[in-house]
Amino acid sequence: xxxxxxxxxxxxxxxxxxxxxxxxxxxxxxxxxxxxxxxxxxxxxxxxxxxxxxxxxxxxxxxxxxxxxxxxxxxxxxxxxxxxxxxxxxxxxxxxxxxxxxxxxxxxxxxxxxxxxxxxxxxxxxxxxxxxxxxxxxxxxxxxxxxxxxxxxxxxxxxxxxxxxxxxxxxxxxxxxxxxxxxxxxxxxxxxxxxxxxxxxxxxxxxxxxxxxxxxxxxxxxxxxxxxxxxxxxxxxxxxxxxxxxxxxxxxxxxxxxxxxxxxxxxxxxxxxxxxxxxxxxxxxxxxxxxxxxxxxxxxxxxxxxxxxxxxxxxxxxxxxxxxxxxxxxxxxxxxxxxxxxxxxxxxxxxxxxxxxxxxxxxxxxxxxxxxxxxxxxxxxxxxxxxxxxxxxxxxxxxxxxxxxxxxxxxxxxxxxxxxxxxxxxxxxxxxxxxxxxxxxxxxxxxxxxxxxxxxxxxxxxxxxxxxxxxxxxxxxxxxxxxxxxxxxxxxxxxxxx
Amino acid sequence: xxxxxxxxxxxxxxxxxxxxxxxxxxxxxxxxxxxxxxxxxxxxxxxxxxxxxxxxxxxxxxxxxxxxxxxxxxxxxxxxxxxxxxxxxxxxxxxxxxxxxxxxxxxxxxxxxxxxxxxxxxxxxxxxxxxxxxxxxxxxxxxxxxxxxxxxxxxxxxxxxxxxxxxxxxxxxxxxxxxxxxxxxxxxxxxxxxxxxxxxxxxxxxxxxxxxxxxxxxxxxxxxxxxxxxxxxxxxxxxxxxxxxxxxxx
Numbered sequence: 001x002x003x004x005x006x007x008x009x010x011x012x013x014x015x016x017x018x019x020x021x022x023x024x025x026x027x028x029x030x031x032x033x034x035x036x037x038x039x040x041x042x043x044x045x046x047x048x049x050x051x052x053x054x055x056x057x058x059x060x061x062x063x064x065x066x067x068x069x070x071x072x073x074x075x076x077x078x079x080x081x082x083x084x085x086x087x088x089x090x091x092x093x094x095x096x097x098x099x100x101x102x103x104x105x106x107x108x109x110x111x112x113x114x115x116x117x118x119x120x121x122x123x124x125x126x127x128x129x130x131x132x133x134x135x136x137x138x139x140x141x142x143x144x145x146x147x148x149x150x151x152x153x154x155x156x157x158x159x160x161x162x163x164x165x166x167x168x169x170x171x172x173x174x175x176x177x178x179x180x181x182x183x184x185x186x187x188x189x190x191x192x193x194x195x196x197x198x199x200x201x202x203x204x205x206x207x208x209x210x211x212x213x214x215x216x217x218x219x220x221x222x223x224x225x226x227x228x229x230x231x232x233x234x235x236x237x238x239x240x241x242x243x244x245x246x247x248x249x250x251x252x253x254x255x256x257x258x259x260x261x262x263x264x265x266x267x268x269x270x271x272x273x274x275x276x277x278x279x280x281x282x283x284x285x286x287x288x289x290x291x292x293x294x295x296x297x298x299x300x301x302x303x304x305x306x307x308x309x310x311x312x313x314x315x316x317x318x319x320x321x322x323x324x325x326x327x328x329x330x331x332x333x334x335x336x337x338x339x340x341x342x343x344x345x346x347x348x349x350x351x352x353x354x355x356x357x358x359x360x361x362x363x364x365x366x367x368x369x370x371x372x373x374x375x376x377x378x379x380x381x382x383x384x385x386x387x388x389x390x391x392x393x394x395x396x397x398x399x400x401x402x403x404x405x406x407x408x409x410x411x412x413x414x415x416x417x418x419x420x421x422x423x424x425x426x427x428x429x430x431x432x433x434x435x436x437x438x439x440x441x442x443x444x445x446x447x448x449x450x451x452x453x454x455x456x457x458x459x460x461x462x463x464x465x466x467x468x469x470x471x472x473x474x475x476x477x478x479x480x481x482x483x484x485x486x487x488x489x490x491x492x493x494x495x496x497x498x
Numbered sequence: 499x500x501x502x503x504x505x506x507x508x509x510x511x512x513x514x515x516x517x518x519x520x521x522x523x524x525x526x527x528x529x530x531x532x533x534x535x536x537x538x539x540x541x542x543x544x545x546x547x548x549x550x551x552x553x554x555x556x557x558x559x560x561x562x563x564x565x566x567x568x569x570x571x572x573x574x575x576x577x578x579x580x581x582x583x584x585x586x587x588x589x590x591x592x593x594x595x596x597x598x599x600x601x602x603x604x605x606x607x608x609x610x611x612x613x614x615x616x617x618x619x620x621x622x623x624x625x626x627x628x629x630x631x632x633x634x635x636x637x638x639x640x641x642x643x644x645x646x647x648x649x650x651x652x653x654x655x656x657x658x659x660x661x662x663x664x665x666x667x668x669x670x671x672x673x674x675x676x677x678x679x680x681x682x683x684x685x686x687x688x689x690x691x692x693x694x695x696x697x698x699x700x701x702x703x704x705x706x707x708x709x710x711x712x713x714x715x716x717x718x719x720x721x722x723x724x725x726x727x728x729x730x731x732x733x734x735x736x737x738x739x740x741x742x743x744x745x746x747x748x
Binding site: 011012016019020025310329330333334367369370371372373375377388393394395396397398399421422425426428429431433435438442462463466467468469472473475476477478480481485 | 505507509510511512513514515517518521533535536537538539541543544545546547548549550551552555556559587594642643645646647673674675677678679680681682683684685686687688689690691692693694695718719721722723725726
């Protein structure tokens with residue numbers, strides 16, 4: 001994934017740092033709770049939400065099952081409509097293709113529509129290395145870019161910033177990228193938006209190349225769809241002469257009838273709107289209307305490997321609405337940066353370790369970035385059972401096993417750093433499978449109960465830094481049962497050592 | 499009706515009074531309760547941490563221990579959810595590894611007869627007024643696995659609302675996780691602690707004397723946090739409230 005993500009600390013350390021940042025926590029709490037409540041109201045308006053959700057899930061599953069077929073239909077349709085289709089196996093290949101296409105136009109600047117796929121592959125950094133400036137035009141992405149920052153949310157990438165921070169970024173940074181912020185800029189939202197509008201207008205009118213992702217690709221006609229709120233997308237998709245769209249292969253839907261389901265699910269789940277303000281659709285090229293050249297770069301980058309996993313593949317249903325982020329109690333406290341990839345929150349915790357693998361300490365820590373509370377699954381508009389996939393990936397981390405990487409079947413080893421835990425789990429397994437041993441341990445603990453420290457030594461501090469332990473009772477339940485009932489009922493007897 | 503208590507390892511070891519309360523409550527309602535001593539742990543800590551294979555013998559043990567009973571009642575939302583949601587997955591995954599039989603059978607045997615306590619009271623015994631008396635102000639935290647995996651809905655609240663003397667206080671942000679999450683509490687201690695701090699702040703804001711849940715594992719974290727804060731709010735399992743009577747307030 002993006003080069004800026006390398007060298008990130010594992011999730012617990014990064015998240016711990018976020019919990020000490022009171023401003024960040026206040027920004028995140030306010031923003032996530034606001035969107036969360038609005039989403040609940042927007043979804044509550046529809047009496048057929050459960051059916052829509054089931055339909056969205058079923059369409060995605062069917063499409064993923066026959067992904068090769070629909071991608072080839074899409075390629076035929078896009079080509080027939082005057083577009084050119086390129087296939088990119090990984091991030092590096094996608095970046096090479098886009099760099100080559102931009103270079104071929106002779107341009108040194110591109111305008112960008114907000115796109116998760118290009119964040120995932122680190123396209124802006126790759127273009128910069130090739131001497132090409134990529135300008136983000138979504139307001140929040142602009143804030144992130146001007147602030148030399150990283151996105152921390154799928155829908156609202158600058159969610160970690162409040163408006164006074166945004167004013168400061170605009171005042172100090174806009175001038176070095178183009179039109180400077182107006183003098184005396186305040187932190188009123190309307191003034192901030194106007195400053196961004198003036199700054200961006202210059203870019204839209206000058207740019208000859210636009211780069212986008214897509215929310216959906218309709219296979220039957222080769223039509224791409226971008227849903228957005230600000231109109232910057234419409235500008236980038238219509239004004240430049242050349243349009244390059246980088247889209248993950250899982251974004252294809254078979255027909256317009258299928259698309260209809262997702263155009264209901266996505267806006268209500270993401271921005272809590274009945275319908276988003278701008279929905280742009282384009283099919284190849286049209287003479288005298290919009291870009292004269294259209295390139296579609298179909299991105300794999302670990303998706304085919306993910307598809308090979310019968311449990312993990314449901315992550316590919318994701319339509320990037322970010323409802324799971326907004327309800328996640330862990331995301332709310334950890335912030336998006338702690339997840340170390342373009343995809344933060346619960347969906348990131350199951351997507352990143354599948355797209356990138358679990359080899360790095362960060363990626364191996366992501367499946368554990370959840371209390372398994374299930375709030376994410378409850379709001380997911382395509383019913384991704386995120387807790388199920390998290391547990392599945394935890395198994396991959398601690399037990400290793402068979403996976404597909406780079407299209408090849410391979411066996412991965414258990415991740416390092418789990419030896420003590422593995423030993424503890426084995427010991428627990430031994431004890432719990434021998435109630436006689438369990439009882440002996442309980443009796444020992446009861447006899448020594450006055451000696452137990454209130455705070456635990458060694459690794460136990462992770463528990464007892466903030467929580468007291470309950471006192472160990474004088475008698476376990478099973479001893480009480482045997483003492484009071486065992487003899488009369490006859491079903492409380494010891495089973496013996498095993 | 500042959501009913502067994504699955505007390506769970508954490509209640510057996512740390513909260514035996516909860517197990518005793520379930521026995522007393524069910525017997526008061528005319529149910530004869532058995533306690534097969536072969537039972538131990540449902541395997542949830544191992545399973546949820548990624549040690550699926552270490553969970554398998556415990557699932558087989560569970561099915562074996564309760565083989566002779568029609569109903570298994572447990573005072574734990576998350577342990578009931580472990581059996582109901584994850585035992586079938588153990589079978590499916592083992593089958594995919596070419597050795598499904600025994601685990602699939604264990605799940606088929608265990609799942610239909612396993613009930614969380616409030617489900618058993620409301621759905622099987624069809625009772626919401628259990629004749630309890632508990633003269634205290636109480637706030638109720640719906641635990642995540644009870645709320646979202648089991649779908650307990652308003653069963654626990656309905657039971658609490660019928661307890662004489664009990665005043666139920668509304669908990670702000672009730673459906674947000676308390677931050678326990680099993681090994682999450684020690685693997686991500688900083689996030690777990692701030693989640694716990696937010697939950698306990700909301701609990702204290704209710705002014706209630708006690709906080710009640712259907713799961714002592716969450717109360718281990720909530721109660722431990724309250725205790726460290728020097729709070730006087732008591733963590734109480736719902737079984738202990740429902741078992742209390744005018745003659746014997748637990």
